[in-house]
Amino acid sequence: MGAVTYPDAKVAEFVNNKMIPIRLLSDAQPYAKDFNIKWTPSIITLDESGTEHHRVVGFLPPEEFIPTMMLGIAKVNFDLDRFKEALADLEKIIAKYPKSKATPEAIYLRGVSGYKSTHDPKTLKAAYEKLHAEYPDSEWAARALPYRLLP
Amino acid sequence: MAEIKWEKEMDAALARAKTEKKPILLDFFNPH
Numbered sequence: 001m002g003a004v005t006y007p008d009a010k011v012a013e014f015v016n017n018k019m020i021p022i023r024l025l026s027d028a029q030p031y032a033k034d035f036n037i038k039w040t041p042s043i044i045t046l047d048e049s050g051t052e053h054h055r056v057v058g059f060l061p062p063e064e065f066i067p068t069m070m071l072g073i074a075k076v077n078f079d080l081d082r083f084k085e086a087l088a089d090l091e092k093i094i095a096k097y098p099k100s101k102a103t104p105e106a107i108y109l110r111g112v113s114g115y116k117s118t119h120d121p122k123t124l125k126a127a128y129e130k131l132h133a134e135y136p137d138s139e140w141a142a143r144a145l146p147y148r149l150l151p
Numbered sequence: 152m153a154e155i156k157w158e159k160e161m162d163a164a165l166a167r168a169k170t171e172k173k174p175i176l177l178d179f180f181n182p183h
Contacts, residue, residue: 002180012153019176022164023157026181031161037179046175048168050161069176076174 001041001059008062018073019045045072053079067097071106078109083117104138107131111144125150 005011015021024031026040035044035052045054054072074089090113093106111127114120128147135141158164168175 001178006155007153009153012155015155015176018173020164020168020171020173021155021157021176021178022159022161023178023180024159024161026179028179031177032179035177035179040179040181042179044177044179046168046177048165048172048174050165050175053174072176073174 001043005060005062005065008065011062011065014066014069019069045069045076047076047080064100064102067093067100067102067106070097071102071109074106074109078113081116083113086113087117098134104131104135104140107135108140108144111147121147121150 006015026032026037026042031037035042039057041057041059043056043060044052046052053075056068056072060068070089070093074086074093077083077086077089087110090106090110093100094103094110097103107127107130111124114123114126124144124147128141128144128150131138131141131144132148158167164175164177167173
């Protein structure tokens with residue numbers, strides 16, 4: 001990460017503008033124990049109070065790093081019931097990074113966020129239909145399968 | 152050259168996160 005991804009200009013700009021970055025050694029205590037670190041890199045998204053919402057273990061190339069971190073930010077907002085903000089984050093991932101490995105999950109979470117904020121099941125069915133049509137082999141298409149039965 | 156401005160102390164990162172209302176990117180790494 002330190003040799004390839006973090007020096008990337010777009011990655012650095014994104015991180016400096018959108019997140020508070022902190023790097024710790026993999027044996028830095030008490031944090032390594034608190035976060036149960038077993039392998040590196042472990043890249044974790046925390047909310048403002050330090051609670052974990054998203055984790056990636058292993059290398060991310062620059063083109064995957066930004067949409068993956070955007071998904072982490074969306075999950076922070078989703079978990080804290082900030083659905084309007086989560087939806088805005090997810091829309092950006094889906095529109096700007098259609099080939100990212102993070103995008104199928106973003107589509108799924110957009111459907112759930114839409115349902116949680118409107119109680120309209122059409123958002124869930126729309127998530128299934130987009131996943132089935134565009135990402136049929138993703139695990140998120142499988143997870144959305146029950147939504148095909150919704151009206 | 153682009154450079155990420157890493158914090159090195161968790162307390163400092165948490166304080167900035169609250170002030171700037173941003174999530175934290177926490178990277179555990181092994182330099183070896």
